[in-house]
Amino acid sequence: MKIDGIENGIVLDHIKAGRSMLVYRYLGLDRVKSQVAMIQNCVSHKMGKKDIVKISENIDLDLEVLGYIDPGITVNYIKDGKQVRKASLELPEKLRNVLRCRNPRCITSTEQELPHIFRLADRERRQYRCIYCDTIAKKDEIRSMLP
Numbered sequence: 001m002k003i004d005g006i007e008n009g010i011v012l013d014h015i016k017a018g019r020s021m022l023v024y025r026y027l028g029l030d031r032v033k034s035q036v037a038m039i040q041n042c043v044s045h046k047m048g049k050k051d052i053v054k055i056s057e058n059i060d061l062d063l064e065v066l067g068y069i070d071p072g073i074t075v076n077y078i079k080d081g082k083q084v085r086k087a088s089l090e091l092p093e094k095l096r097n098v099l100r101c102r103n104p105r106c107i108t109s110t111e112q113e114l115p116h117i118f119r120l121a122d123r124e125r126r127q128y129r130c131i132y133c134d135t136i137a138k139k140d141e142i143r144s145m146l147p
């Protein structure tokens with residue numbers, strides 16, 4: 001895989017600088033069999049600095065998780081060296097097993113098999129609430145679900 005372009009696969013562009021590792025871990029890119037390149041701190045006219053992740057295979061991406069990490073990320077699908085599709089992201093209305101509820105009295109702390117589901121309560125402030133107990137998720141709590 002060339003570092004400046006790929007023949008087939010996906011390019012995640014405009015990732016906020018320093019977040020590519022989060023993207024990598026959250027999308028489970030360590031399980032991808034083909035080549036994955038992470039480029040940190042690229043110079044961007046729009047953003048100053050940005051990260052880029054290139055995957056040389058058309059894998060099924062969890063666009064909801066990606067949208068939660070950073071809705072500004074652009075997803076470019078590449079086929080035969082050309083961009084064939086572009087997906088735009090947004091903050092998902094619901095997050096399933098991405099955030100973990102920290103309320104010790106929440107039903108999810110006793111019912112281990114229950115999925116942790118959060119709904120978007122305030123788009124402007126990126127605020128999510130547990131659907132069971134209404135607890136507000138802390139900012140960037142996404143990291144807490146990482147192994």
Ligand SMILES: [Zn+2]
Pocket residue numbers: 101102103106107108130131132133134135
């Ligand atoms: Zn809860």
